[in-house]
Amino acid sequence: xxxxxxxxxxxxxxxxxxxxxxxxxxxxxxxxxxxxxxxxxxxxxxxxxxxxxxxxxxxxxxxxxxxxxxxxxxxxxxxxxxxxxxxxxxxxxxxxxxxxxxxxxxxxxxxxxxxxxxxxxxxxxxxxxxxxxxxxxxxxxxxxxxxxxxxxxxxxxxxxxxxxxxxxxxxxxxxxxxxxxxxxxxxxxxxxxxxxxxxxxxxxxxxxxxxxxxxxxxxxxxxxxxxxxxxxxxxxxxxxxxxxxxxxxxxxxxxxxx
Numbered sequence: 001x002x003x004x005x006x007x008x009x010x011x012x013x014x015x016x017x018x019x020x021x022x023x024x025x026x027x028x029x030x031x032x033x034x035x036x037x038x039x040x041x042x043x044x045x046x047x048x049x050x051x052x053x054x055x056x057x058x059x060x061x062x063x064x065x066x067x068x069x070x071x072x073x074x075x076x077x078x079x080x081x082x083x084x085x086x087x088x089x090x091x092x093x094x095x096x097x098x099x100x101x102x103x104x105x106x107x108x109x110x111x112x113x114x115x116x117x118x119x120x121x122x123x124x125x126x127x128x129x130x131x132x133x134x135x136x137x138x139x140x141x142x143x144x145x146x147x148x149x150x151x152x153x154x155x156x157x158x159x160x161x162x163x164x165x166x167x168x169x170x171x172x173x174x175x176x177x178x179x180x181x182x183x184x185x186x187x188x189x190x191x192x193x194x195x196x197x198x199x200x201x202x203x204x205x206x207x208x209x210x211x212x213x214x215x216x217x218x219x220x221x222x223x224x225x226x227x228x229x230x231x232x233x234x235x236x237x238x239x240x241x242x243x244x245x246x247x248x249x250x251x252x253x254x255x256x257x258x
Contacts, residue, residue: 001050010056013038017059043124046116070108073127074100077134088142092151098187099155103133105183110163114172122166133158139207139220150222152190156180156197157205202226208236 001007015022021032040060045051082096107130116123136158137151145151159180167173177198184190197203207218209232223229241247 005053007050007053010052014053014056014059017056068127070104073104073130077103077130081134081137084138088145089147091148092145095148095151095189098189099137099151102155102183102187102189103130103159105187106159106163106179109179110176114167114176120168125163129162133162136161136205136220140205141219144219144221149190149192152184152192153197153203153222154205155189156184157203160203204229208232211235 012022016033016036017038020034021030023030038059042052043049077100078096081100082093085093085096107125107127111125114120114123137154140154145154160177164173164176167176178194181192181194181197184192204223204226205220206223206229207220209221209223209229210218211232237248237250
């Protein structure tokens with residue numbers, strides 16, 4: 001945005017909308033642009049997003065799409081997750097509703113409490129993130145997720161991978177982790193405290209702990225041995241650096257795992 005409020009990229013597009021072409025300043029002639037339709041999407045100003053001028057917006061037919069209600073989101077997710085847990089034990093099947101409620105509550109709170117700023121412009125969360133969390137939970141099987149506590153740890157892990165990994169400060173990550181423990185207790189998912197979940201252990205799930213296994217035969221399972229996980233990731237990193245001309249340096253391996 002310039003001193004007087006103009007945004008050069010927007011003004012260039014507005015010129016195209018007004019005159020259907022651009023002026024070539026080097027060869028000094030007008031270039032017509034034919035058979036071109038401009039379709040755009042935007043979000044409300046804030047969090048690094050600038051306000052779009054009315055001179056530009058007047059060329060568009062505006063469609064405002066409101067976000068779905070919490071009830072609609074819960075209905076969609078409950079249908080998917082309840083159907084998935086149908087093949088698990090009755091104890092786990094009964095957790096479909098509480099997990100959906102806790103997930104939607106966590107999504108709403110992080111969207112409202114951790115807002116984007118110029119320094120954290122990527123703090124924008126949408127329903128795609130919520131769907132990714134459930135995609136991770138849909139990767140387990142009854143043998144790898146046998147009880148209620150395991151499912152609660154899986155829920156915490158997926159929420160952290162989708163949301164917490166995008167947070168840039170320890171303060172924000174700790175705030176989100178404490179929120180997960182609060183919601184887990186409120187919705188009767190688990191009795192784990194903050195120390196048990198994040199200080200005394202490293203909750204992690206993955207399908208890469210058995211090298212050499214075909215992708216179709218891999219199992220998404222809980223990783224309880226942090227030392228083995230660190231050693232395996234170091235081996236994967238060494239193998240990558242040996243097969244690529246530009247090595248990848250992840251700094252402190254244990255910090256990267258955390």
